[in-house]
Amino acid sequence: MSENTEKKQGFFSKLIVENPVFGLYLGICSALAITTSLNNAIGMGVAVIFVLVLSNIFVSLVRNITPNDIHIPVYIVIIATLVTIVKMLIQAYTPSLYTALGAFIDLIVVNCIILGRAEAFASCNSVGASAKDGLMMGISYTLSILAMSFIRQLLGTGSLSLSNPFNNVTLFDVRLIPQGFEIPFFTTQTGAFLTFAILAAAVTAYKNHLDEVAKKGEEK
Amino acid sequence: MKYTFKPSPVYRNSQSTTGIMRDLAIALIVVLLASAIYYGINYGMDIALRIILMAVFAVLAALISEALYFKITKVEDIKTATLHSYGWITALILVLITKVDVSYYAVIVSTIIAVIVGKLFFGGFGQNIFNPAALGEAIIMNSFVTSANSDVTAKVFDAISGATPMTSASGYGWLIPSANFADFISQYGGLGNMLLGNYPSVIGGSCAIVIILCGAFLIWRKDIDWHVSITYLVSIFVISLIVGLMKGAGFSYALFNVLGGGVLFGAFFMITDPVTTPLTIPGRIIFAVATATLTLILRWKANLPDGVLFSILLMNMLTPAIDKLINGNQIKEADKIRNKVLIVSIIVILVAILVGSTIQSKNTGTAYINEERVALIATNE
Numbered sequence A: 001m002s003e004n005t006e007k008k009q010g011f012f013s014k015l016i017v018e019n020p021v022f023g024l025y026l027g028i029c030s031a032l033a034i035t036t037s038l039n040n041a042i043g044m045g046v047a048v049i050f051v052l053v054l055s056n057i058f059v060s061l062v063r064n065i066t067p068n069d070i071h072i073p074v075y076i077v078i079i080a081t082l083v084t085i086v087k088m089l090i091q092a093y094t095p096s097l098y099t100a101l102g103a104f105i106d107l108i109v110v111n112c113i114i115l116g117r118a119e120a121f122a123s124c125n126s127v128g129a130s131a132k133d134g135l136m137m138g139i140s141y142t143l144s145i146l147a148m149s150f151i152r153q154l155l156g157t158g159s160l161s162l163s164n165p166f167n168n169v170t171l172f173d174v175r176l177i178p179q180g181f182e183i184p185f186f187t188t189q190t191g192a193f194l195t196f197a198i199l200a201a202a203v204t205a206y207k208n209h210l211d212e213v214a215k216k217g218e219e220k
Numbered sequence B: 001m002k003y004t005f006k007p008s009p010v011y012r013n014s015q016s017t018t019g020i021m022r023d024l025a026i027a028l029i030v031v032l033l034a035s036a037i038y039y040g041i042n043y044g045m046d047i048a049l050r051i052i053l054m055a056v057f058a059v060l061a062a063l064i065s066e067a068l069y070f071k072i073t074k075v076e077d078i079k080t081a082t083l084h085s086y087g088w089i090t091a092l093i094l095v096l097i098t099k100v101d102v103s104y105y106a107v108i109v110s111t112i113i114a115v116i117v118g119k120l121f122f123g124g125f126g127q128n129i130f131n132p133a134a135l136g137e138a139i140i141m142n143s144f145v146t147s148a149n150s151d152v153t154a155k156v157f158d159a160i161s162g163a164t165p166m167t168s169a170s171g172y173g174w175l176i177p178s179a180n181f182a183d184f185i186s187q188y189g190g191l192g193n194m195l196l197g198n199y200p201s202v203i204g205g206s207c208a209i210v211i212i213l214c215g216a217f218l219i220w221r222k223d224i225d226w227h228v229s230i231t232y233l234v235s236i237f238v239i240s241l242i243v244g245l246m247k248g249a250g251f252s253y254a255l256f257n258v259l260g261g262g263v264l265f266g267a268f269f270m271i272t273d274p275v276t277t278p279l280t281i282p283g284r285i286i287f288a289v290a291t292a293t294l295t296l297i298l299r300w301k302a303n304l305p306d307g308v309l310f311s312i313l314l315m316n317m318l319t320p321a322i323d324k325l326i327n328g329n330q331i332k333e334a335d336k337i338r339n340k341v342l343i344v345s346i347i348v349i350l351v352a353i354l355v356g357s358t359i360q361s362k363n364t365g366t367a368y369i370n371e372e373r374v375a376l377i378a379t380n381e
Helices: A003-008 A010-015 A028-033 A038-061 A068-092 A094-105 A106-110 A112-120 A127-157 A189-219 B017-043 B045-072 B078-083 B087-098 B103-116 B132-143 B150-156 B165-171 B180-186 B190-196 B208-220 B224-246 B251-259 B263-270 B281-301 B308-325 B334-355 B371-380
Strands: A159-163 A171-177
Touching: A010 A127, A010 A189, A028 A094, A028 A106, A028 A127, A028 A189, A038 A068, A038 A094, A038 A112, A038 A127, A038 A159, A038 B263, A038 B308, A068 A094, A068 A106, A068 A112, A094 B132, A106 A112, A106 B308, A106 B334, A112 A127, A127 A189, A171 B208, B017 B045, B017 B087, B017 B224, B017 B263, B045 B078, B045 B087, B045 B150, B087 B103, B087 B263, B103 B132, B132 B308, B165 B180, B180 B251, B190 B208, B208 B224, B208 B371, B224 B251, B224 B263, B224 B281, B251 B263, B263 B308, B281 B308, B281 B334
Parallel strands: none
Antiparallel strands: A159 A171
């Protein structure tokens, strides 16, 4: 795609085309594992946004003084520190979320999106641009896992619910599919893979459609 | 133009895909009607009607979802594409391997998932990795067990205190000593009754004799490959006979293993699926022996009532590997291929016997008979 068409794309299509989960297939492990409810997805998304923005900022700050031979260990130390902070905060203030997410909070360290953005973007860009990139990527990730957990929770349990993780007060709980007509299969891992594959296919179809439009534009 | 599909050598081929599928549909409908008659006589007309309705709903769901899929993917001739995708055959098989108490909704949803995800996503008829009907039933077993219609469950499976022969054998750890076997089998009217299929099970598992006759019809019409069916049945019989003799159960235990549950139906209607099994006859023999082994291992060791379904699904994954093992000129390298088949089969059977030698009866008492059931039969009579 040329520079021009890229600029023409709005915020929304940028989110889809440069989506880390369905476009680049990064960070799939947590996306498959924790997307059983909207609560988990939002909690995970916020944690990832926090780590991603701060790690991008710090990596960008130290990019000029990091020796090239040991840049990966340096990034990992930064990311691991941030993840430990997030984990302790989640454990202290939202214990229900902590039990729901379990080991996947620790596994943010090895989430490919974070190391990938540090390596590919933050290590060669200014602090401001890196922070913005981290925010964008974090929001795309959050929206992706929200989409997955929306489908899985709706089809798997028949109702959508969200509760305040700080005091466990239910914000809303709507039953959209009557009792007995839910498909519990979607809350299992098989359902996760199926949902992921279908959404990834949809994103690819959209990308192909954009490419075709761009091609036609060039021909004209 | 008539295209035909058969394992090589191809020159002695006489059946077209349409012909095979027509015969298969006839056989399946015969089995379905036989089951409906059996359930109708034993449990009332509403259960018979339920079976017919399940089949109708499943077939309609398969046809409609396929037609919609073809419309979305912009296939030009939707009618031909739908009829030649044979989703309705999948739907019929799926109904026959389901229990009668499963809700209509579960049957419809799993048919749609089986047809769309299990077959069309892979590229349609002829491209699927897994047996779509088995995939659908796996979804029902994993997802819709709680949605079963409790009235029907009570009527069919709890009428004389519960269990099917399979679940009660599973409760005893699939090991019934020959001294107690007569007691055990008498609850279900003896082995003769099991051959007639006169006991509750999955819908298509109920009429063993009808399934055998339909299988014979399909073999006579050269629609299915008899090598697979016969190898599968013989392997199950031989392995369970050896293990039974080692463990103090006998000849009738081996017969019980062959006649019970979905083994016969699987042998004639599912393991013979030309799409998801190896291409060559030697490959199919390996496939059948390995599936028999897995069926028995799953019965003995897994927490499942029966192992036929999952053994077929697991072996479907190994089909490409078996094809690769048997790859080559089937006539020139016949000796080499025969040796491969022998070696693999012997290893697989040894594994089965080794696993079988570790099984232990889970029966806590000494009797292999359900007191409640016997009391209820007595009062019923």
